[in-house]
Amino acid sequence: xxxxxxLAGALPPGAVMGAAPPSVACSAEHVTIALGDTVTLRAWxxxxxxxxxxxxxxxPIGKLEGSGREVQWDLSxxxxxxxxxxxxxxxxxxxxxxxxxxxIVRRDANPRGxxxxxxxxxxxQRETGTSLLLPGKEEVPEYGLYSxxxxxxxxxxxxxxxxxxxxxxxxxxxxxIVGLEQYIPRxxxxxxxxxxxxxxxxxxxxxxxxxxxxxxxxxxLLRLLPGNTREGPYIVSALKPLAGSxxxxxxxxxxxxxxxxxPPHLVASWVKEFLNQAAQERFWEENRAExxxxxxxxxxxxxxxGLPEVRKGLDDWIAWVH
Numbered sequence: 035x036x037x038x039x040x041l042a043g044a045l046p047p048g049a050v051m052g053a054a055p056p057s058v059a060c061s062a063e064h065v066t067i068a069l070g071d072t073v074t075l076r077a078w079x080x081x082x083x084x085x086x087x088x089x090x091x092x093x094p095i096g097k098l099e100g101s102g103r104e105v106q107w108d109l110s111x112x113x114x115x116x117x118x119x120x121x122x123x124x125x126x127x128x129x130x131x132x133x134x135x136x137x138i139v140r141r142d143a144n145p146r147g148x149x150x151x152x153x154x155x156x157x158x159q160r161e162t163g164t165s166l167l168l169p170g171k172e173e174v175p176e177y178g179l180y181s182x183x184x185x186x187x188x189x190x191x192x193x194x195x196x197x198x199x200x201x202x203x204x205x206x207x208x209x210x211i212v213g214l215e216q217y218i219p220r221x222x223x224x225x226x227x228x229x230x231x232x233x234x235x236x237x238x239x240x241x242x243x244x245x246x247x248x249x250x251x252x253x254x255l256l257r258l259l260p261g262n263t264r265e266g267p268y269i270v271s272a273l274k275p276l277a278g279s280x281x282x283x284x285x286x287x288x289x290x291x292x293x294x295x296x297p298p299h300l301v302a303s304w305v306k307e308f309l310n311q312a313a314q315e316r317f318w319e320e321n322r323a324e325x326x327x328x329x330x331x332x333x334x335x336x337x338x339x340g341l342p343e344v345r346k347g348l349d350d351w352i353a354w355v356h
Contacts, residue, residue, distance in 0.1 A: 055125060056087050056131050057080045057328065057332060058123045058132070059311065059330075059332045059333050061075075061333065062119075062137050068139075069140070072106050072110060073107050074104060074107075075105050075106075075135055077089055077133060078333050085126040089121055089122075091121050093107060093117070094118065096108050096109040109139055116137070117136070117137055119135045161222070161313060162224040162225075162226050163210055163215075163226065164208045164228060165211045165212075165227055165228075166227070168248075172275070173276075174220075174225065176221065177220050179223075179272070179312070181224055181225065181226040181269060182228075182269070183267060184229070185249060185268075186263050186268070188249060197267060198240045198241065198244060199298045200301050201240040201247075201267075202302070205240065207306060211223065211226075224312050228247075229252050230243065231247075254277075255270070255276045259355070266293065268291060268292055268293065270291070290352070290355050292351040292352075293351075295351065307337065311326055311330055324354040330352045334348060
């Protein structure tokens with residue numbers, strides 16, 4: 035309906051000439067799902083008027099159930115592959131904005147990160163995979179984004195649960211980078227580094243990872259950031275490796291996420307939204323990486339509804355710093 039008004043050279047009833055389009059973010063409950071599954075899709079929007087926008091979802095295959103800002107995408111009848119959903123958010127004053135979601139239907143399961151190697155697809159995925167940053171080891175070149183889980187110091191008793199929840203989410207939700215590299219070019223991958231003194235042998239726990247965390251290595255990387263970064267946890271992302279810049283020029287703009295004040299029960303949702311939003315953005319382009327920060331603030335703000343201290347601090351806790 036909106037398109038018909040635009041093509042006719044008019045504005046729909048109630049629309050305001052020159053009104054700004056809404057700020058939009060969207061994500062899937064899971065970036066990948068198993069054969070026969072259904073996935074929840076969500077969208078968030080801020081409008082200049084503060085009034086509720088309209089959401090128009092579209093999918094090329096499968097079946098949509100529901101309406102509004104949250105719908106169910108039934109992919110139970112489709113073959114393995116990568117599929118793209120879209121949502122157009124139409125503001126009360128007329129302008130609209132679109133957000134795209136990519137979901138992989140995988141062939142099998144993988145216990146860590148719930149992500150098996152995705153099928154080959156012509157649709158690029160900006161997936162995140164973990165890697166260890168061990169003593170004497172440097173980052174691998176040519177990734178699209180470099181992310182790090184950095185702990186500023188040993189946790190106090192009050193902070194210990196937050197540290198463990200963050201490590202648990204970081205290690206449990208994100209698959210290993212080596213599996214993704216078989217199917218996705220490095221340029222389209224976000225490598226998420228965890229500094230450790232030694233590599234775990236097989237399945238491990240957040241307690242073990244915290245006990246073997248390399249705080250000295252993390253401190254050397256946190257020195258590149260402005261302000262007091264003695265606590266954490268922090269998730270820091272950059273377009274170039276951080277470790278190579280410790281003795282040279284800073285690596286350029288960085289996405290800085292400060293989880294040191296986040297309630298422990300929100301940490302897993304925070305990490306999941308970082309993964310979901312990174313999967314939708316061409317983060318190797320600086321202007322899109324800055325958009326990633328804006329969308330994270332928008333989605334985390336909704337997740338933190340009812341927690342004014344979290345919503346108030348988001349501009350400082352999620353920042354694209356130069």
